[in-house]
Amino acid sequence: MRLRFSRGVITIAIIVIVLAVGISVGLFNLLKKTKPLAVKPEPHCTVRTPLGERYLDFEQAEISATIAAVAARRRLPERAVVIAYATALQESKIYNLPWGDRDSVGVFQQRESQGWGTKKQLMDPVYATNKFFAALEKVKNYRKLPVAEAAQAVQRSAGGYAYADHEPEAKLLAAAFTGRVPRAVHCWYPPGKKTPAPQPRTAEARKQLARSLGSTAVTSERRGWLIAAWSVSFAQKYALRQVGYAGATWKNDVELENWQTGGKAGNREVELS
Template sequence: MRLRYSRGVLTIAAIVVVLAVAITVGLITLLRTVTPLREVVAGCTVRTPEGDLDLDVEQAQVSATIAAVAARRKLPERAVVIAYATALQESKLSNLDYGDRDSLGVFQQRPSQGWGKPKQLMDPVYATNKFFAALVKVKNYRKIPLAEAAQEVQRSAGGYAYAPHEPDAKILAAAFTGRVPRALHCTFPEPTATPSPAARPRTDEARRQLARALGSTAITTEKRGWLVAAWSVAHAQKYGLRRVDYRGVSWRVEEVSDGWKPGGKSSTTEVVLS
């Protein structure tokens, strides 16, 4: 038996089909034009003429600390490169509370070998100072191959392993010493609710901790200013910082794209934290 439909039913069906097609086309067009939301993941990126590197937040903080301690000791960039290559091999630039036998910290220094007490070696500022104090005693450390200089300090079973990290160490040194401006960008999720007092900017504490590594926080050169700026961005999540301004550009936590943006405070003698 054949079913027969009235003209009205067929008209309604046709209208439904047309509307369904129109809605589908509209949704497809909308999805093509709307930029998808990016999930903000905590992390940092270093961009320099020497190359690019991705770091987690702890690696960026450790890198910034090593550069600051080197600046306080007035050491050349070569010393910073050697320190980075050593830390990359020993801990991947992480402050480890474990290691081979009694090795600890960023440089995997051993209390039993006279490097210090366990609590001291878990302080990256202390550990870095101990590393540099030993490095400067190595004859011609600026000129000899990096692996030889690092091995003279570390006395590792496999001293050859430091050499492959030299290219990455040079990228880090260019960024964190301040030689390359605006080289570090970090992102992390912003609080979805009103920040607790502990999550609000603690600029005074940030400056105190910077001073532990760097000594005076005065900006005496542009390079030093970018070192302070990089240190501040690396530690922004830890101290609740949302913005770092220097020389007319600004890093902001909400800028999930990347890079520093024009419009920051134009001071050449101060890195402004907020």
């Protein structure tokens, strides 16, 4: 049985098709002219070394920089920093946690009831890191022990084997924050919306650096890059917009992903602005 359609039905169908095509073409052209909505990035830090790449938020970067600075003040080898990072990654993911198992708190989840210090002290990353390293230094031949074994000797954790899982990442972070790998730490944060923009608090930054590092003098290129990495990690906290060292400059520019070659800063001082 053959279906027959009247002229009116066919005409209506043609009109509907023409309108649909017209609307589709119009929408296509409109979308072509409309700029895509920009996704505003979150404040972040990127750590790059020959071992790979790792993204951190500013709290993690600040704590990582603090651990490296305290180790330098105590004249500890990079191996000690690797052990500290592996421990912090397992215990807190490098966050200064105000809670934990029973009375454990802080970066290393140290316990007041076990004599590590008061809760207020343990929530200070500089204090907590010094206590960790003081205990690590008492571990015989810790430099030659496997990372997990050395960390467990300090922490005495129920799952001490887990520290080993973080060794590759800990080595990457240690290479960057100790200054052994130059230009390894790059961060960005959204500039202040106030007019005028917040002024850099360079004096406060240097004072805080001194708490961790002691003398802020640049006595070697590696120490200079440690200070530079620390400064970039604390850039958001102290409204720093530029850090210069050894002919390279970090700028708080979302369009930049790395340090830029050039700048007035030499290798005798890290310049903050």
